[in-house]
Amino acid sequence: MEDxxxxxxxxxxxxxxxxxxxxxxxxxxxxxxxxxxxxxxxxRIVSSDQVLSARILRLANSPSYGxxxxxxxxxxxxxxxxxxxxxxxxxxxxxxIMEKNxxxxxxxxxGVGVAANLLARKLGLPECEEIATAALxxxxxxxxxxxxxxxxxxxxxxxxxxxxxxxxxxxHEVIGTDHAEIGGWLSKSWFLPDKLxxxxxxxxxxxxxxxxxxxxxxxxxxxxxxxxxxxxxSGDRYVPVMQQIAxxxxxxxxxxxxxxxxxxxxKLVEVRNFSLEMMSE
Amino acid sequence: MQKIPLMLAKAGMVLARDVxxxxxxxxxxxxxKDTVLTDSLITRLDQMDVQTVYVDGHPVWEEGERTFDxxxxxxxxxxxxxxxxxxxxxxxxxxxxxxxxxxxx
Numbered sequence: 264m265e266d267x268x269x270x271x272x273x274x275x276x277x278x279x280x281x282x283x284x285x286x287x288x289x290x291x292x293x294x295x296x297x298x299x300x301x302x303x304x305x306x307r308i309v310s311s312d313q314v315l316s317a318r319i320l321r322l323a324n325s326p327s328y329g330x331x332x333x334x335x336x337x338x339x340x341x342x343x344x345x346x347x348x349x350x351x352x353x354x355x356x357x358x359x360i361m362e363k364n365x366x367x368x369x370x371x372x373x374g375v376g377v378a379a380n381l382l383a384r385k386l387g388l389p390e391c392e393e394i395a396t397a398a399l400x401x402x403x404x405x406x407x408x409x410x411x412x413x414x415x416x417x418x419x420x421x422x423x424x425x426x427x428x429x430x431x432x433x434x435h436e437v438i439g440t441d442h443a444e445i446g447g448w449l450s451k452s453w454f455l456p457d458k459l460x461x462x463x464x465x466x467x468x469x470x471x472x473x474x475x476x477x478x479x480x481x482x483x484x485x486x487x488x489x490x491x492x493x494x495x496x497s498g499d500r501y502v503p504v505m506q507q508i509a510x511x512x513x514x515x516x517x518x519x520x521x522x523x524x525x526x527x528x529x530k531l532v533e534v535r536n537f538s539l540e541m542m543s544e
Numbered sequence: 545m546q547k548i549p550l551m552l553a554k555a556g557m558v559l560a561r562d563v564x565x566x567x568x569x570x571x572x573x574x575x576x577k578d579t580v581l582t583d584s585l586i587t588r589l590d591q592m593d594v595q596t597v598y599v600d601g602h603p604v605w606e607e608g609e610r611t612f613d614x615x616x617x618x619x620x621x622x623x624x625x626x627x628x629x630x631x632x633x634x635x636x637x638x639x640x641x642x643x644x645x646x647x648x649x
Contacts, residue, residue: 429625487632491639493622502622505631521638528642532547532598 268439275411275445276452287312288352292454295345305345306337315352319343322351350396353455367496368406370534372399374494377534378485378527385523386513388477390458397462398482400450402497404442404463405430407449412438420498430499431467443467469509480509488524494531545646548604549596550589557581561598563589601648612647619643 290308294300310316316336323339324332333339340348354376379398383391409416415438422433434441447464455463458475462482465472472479483506489495490502545560558580562573574592575585581599589597610618619639626632 427625487635491619491622491635493618500622501625502632502635504626504629505635507631510631517634517638520635521641524638524642528646529545532545 271412271438271440271445272448275407276448285312285352285356287315288349288356289454291349291352295349302340302345303337305348306335306340309340309348309352310336312352315355318351318355319348322347346390347392350392354396354399365406365409365496368402368498370495371489371497372402372495373534374489374492374527374531375399375401375482375485377530378488378523379481381526381530382481382485382488382513382523385519385526386481388481390478393458394462394478394481397459397478398485400459401446401463401466401482401486402442403449404444404446405498407445408434408438408442423498423500427500429501429503430497431503441467467503469506469512476512480512483509484513484515488527492524492528492531494534545598545600546602546604547596547598550586550594552604553581553586553589553597553599554603555581555583555586557603558600559597560600563594563597565592565594602646603648612643615643615647616640 287308291305294305294308309319319336319339320333323342333342376395376399380391380395383394388394408419418437419430419433422428422436423430426433428436431441431443443464443466447460450460450463458478461472461475462479465479466482466486469476469479469483486497487503487505490497490499559575559577561577563575565571565574574594575589579585581597619636623632623636627636
């Protein structure tokens, strides 16, 4: 089994065929780590991608921010903040990869993104945007498995259907690893920061998250909630066990949970319409 | 809460969200949430080009839509493996109560 795992790791990490992030994101990452970089420079890079520019302007002009008539990318970047723009760039390119692959999984990820964002805001956590991005990406490992080893992916799904296993257990049986670990490898190869790669790699095992346990807990709880809600299709038939450690880390209680479920479901009504629109486009 | 076309709105239904002019949330709200719809109000909304409204409960049944019992059944199925865990059992109860409320059951 160990052979299979390392063999798979080799296949998955084969950079020639790995889905790559658009150049824009790598450049943005490099610039934002550099203290001397100016917003104007970053705006120039963003402007080279017209889809991304349009999304950023749309977000900056959306009523939820309350600014009106933002027409330049550099103004939008100042208003929204560099981190929001980076998350937006990252998530819109991940959508492009996921959307083609599986609408059900894409919807599930979108739902978990929404749930994580609501939970993070409700708890007043810092870096809500990063948490939502990590939540959007949490199942990226599943996309890679189905892209890179479509036979194994089918075998896993058959196991899930026939023996009523959790996807995680079926993955361990077939490929000797699981989508969370694969997502972790992938985020390393994309040089994503720890605050994204940890929640991706440990969203089924919060205990192992050392540096970003709060973010990992939010993503874990959001994943459980969306599976309970039945929104989208993660490939799993059953709601996973909600981990006590995540519950304790976030100091949750029944009342917060009840309010959160209503908020999430209200928001999902919109998301449902949004994903229908996206599909018809 | 359910999103329905204004055509299917009936007097007595209760708005679950503010209604905005031309369905766009940017403009001015023209009718607040918790308002009880009347025939004349629906006509006015129609004249203002409102096409959809969010209403409380689940008053309109569309073809192929699942009933409360069916939804409950699939909720039971999803929780089949984890309901004995205390946290999941609590979550199950929350979702069940939510379904009952949103479907008006």
